[in-house]
Amino acid sequence: MAPLTITPSDPVAKVFLPVPTTLSSAGLEVLLPEDIMLQPGDTTIPLNWKLRLSPDHFGLPLSQQSKKGVTVLAGMIDPDYQDEMSLLLHNGGKEEYAWNTGDPASLNITMPFN
Numbered sequence: 001m002a003p004l005t006i007t008p009s010d011p012v013a014k015v016f017l018p019v020p021t022t023l024s025s026a027g028l029e030v031l032l033p034e035d036i037m038l039q040p041g042d043t044t045i046p047l048n049w050k051l052r053l054s055p056d057h058f059g060l061p062l063s064q065q066s067k068k069g070v071t072v073l074a075g076m077i078d079p080d081y082q083d084e085m086s087l088l089l090h091n092g093g094k095e096e097y098a099w100n101t102g103d104p105a106s107l108n109i110t111m112p113f114n
Helices: 011-016
Strands: 004-008 028-031 036-038 041-053 057-063 070-072 084-091 097-099 104-112
Touching (some): 011 041, 036 041, 041 057, 057 070, 084 104
Antiparallel strands (some): 004 041, 028 104, 036 097, 041 084, 070 084
């Protein structure tokens, strides 16, 4: 069984499913499904897809924008989590942070465990 299966929630979400950046990438880039103006503080962004992990794997969302003051607050994705995926982001700056549709917001790494 593959470590993960990603299912879009709507037809448009197919365009913004997580993808590896290169053939050697250890994780999948999580792309934003719409333009986002991230205000200072915490914001939850729905991604419009579900992730199903094999029973012996878990997921870790990592921040790609931490040098710009934006970090991912959520932690581990358990293999039995079945709901829609979202990103919980924190903008630690004093200004809004703008993302465009399709921009990478985080990296998801899938790892085995016993």
